[in-house]
């Protein structure tokens with residue numbers, strides 16, 4: 001294509017499209033991607049970028065994966081759609097649920113499918129509320145989540161999401177949603193004499209006691225906070241969270257929409273700390289982004305309670321258990337297991353993190369370099385000593401991002417935190433190139 005093709009497409013785009021997080025200024029100078037190859041995105045002008053966030057954290061298998069394309073094609077030819085409502089099912093959905101029960105946490109054996117992460121958050125909130133009603137505790141309806149948590153943007157999911165920029169245009173939020181501080185190792189300040197992880201976990205106990213344990217249905221948390229800036233919790237955090245949830249009869253929901261299926265170096269995120277949730281939710285990498293599919297998984301006790309209820313569980317999506325999505329999911333689980341995605345993410349993530357630290361830790365504006373598995377972040381600050389941020393108006397993060405795109409790396413920033421989560425199939429040379437580009441980009445903007 002000509003070097004004008006991108007601009008011409010963007011002009012047509014601007015006339016009729018409303019984008020997620022729509023912003024005219026943010027879209028100016030954007031890219032219209034026309035092709036993907038492995039871990040590379042190519043825009044309409046032929047400009048190539050490393051896909052530094054694997055799409056939106058989802059495309060772990062990279063572009064052009066034959067097994068997924070063939071599974072989709074076969075299923076489209078056989079049965080492109082059938083209802084998943086009770087009384088109707090399809091073989092890929094049955095097989096996907098069977099296989100998920102073998103790889104998720106041992107007590108999680110029953111699954112409901114959705115079209116993505118936000119629908120999964122809503123589904124878990126409704127599942128938790130319906131469960132407590134069936135248990136004779138109809139007052140247990142509140143949802144506790146964390147600052148910097150991201151759980152999607154449907155009205156209920158947005159209310160659980162703790163990134164406050166997502167709220168103002170759409171308030172009022174759904175009532176009964178409470179946010180506690182994130183364990184954020186770089187910024188959370190624990191009282192003297194207490195470990196940061198335990199102090200941050202005890203914020204949950206404080207919130208449950210303040211609200212009244214008989215009113216709290218669930219606590220939802222990402223094992224590693226992703227969109228909030230790749231916040232890896234302390235090793236003692238989730239064990240204490242589990243204790244608190246059990247003590248106060250609050251369901252622990254693990255939002256594995258990013259961390260599921262190998263991204264952190266384990267198949268599911270809480271495996272790092274030997275903790276089992278009561279419910280999970282997943283999306284993204286289950287199809288590597290080749291089809292919009294998500295879902296929830298519940299433990300045996302919750303499943304048995306729903307099963308024993310005399311009334312129908314009145315929650316449903318047209319695309320629940322979509323046969324094409326589920327067929328791709330089955331093929332994807334094959335890829336994940338055969339190619340050991342958790343192992344690859346652990347090895348490649350360690351390489352990326354080590355090299356990022358080596359290249360950037362000495363820079364006067366790099367406050368923190370962190371990660372777990374193949375998800376990393378570089379936090380840029382105005383003052384390393386005080387951890388003071390640059391004023392938002394300086395747009396340091398977006399400027400570093402623009403410099404990186406120019407040099408061939410496309411990803412996302414949260415403020416001045418540069419996030420990285422490339423496809424798990426990425427090559428070592430590409431990982432090393434990411435580090436070079438980021439180093440050059442930070443230098444170009446900040447000296």
Ligand SMILES: Cc1ncc(COP(=O)(O)O)c(C=O)c1O
Pocket residue numbers: 056115116117118119121150151152153222226227255256257258283
């Ligand atoms: C942890 C987490 N939960 C939920 C969601 C929402 O997913 P979706 O955008 O598919 O609604 C996301 C999206 O990034 C996410 O990262």
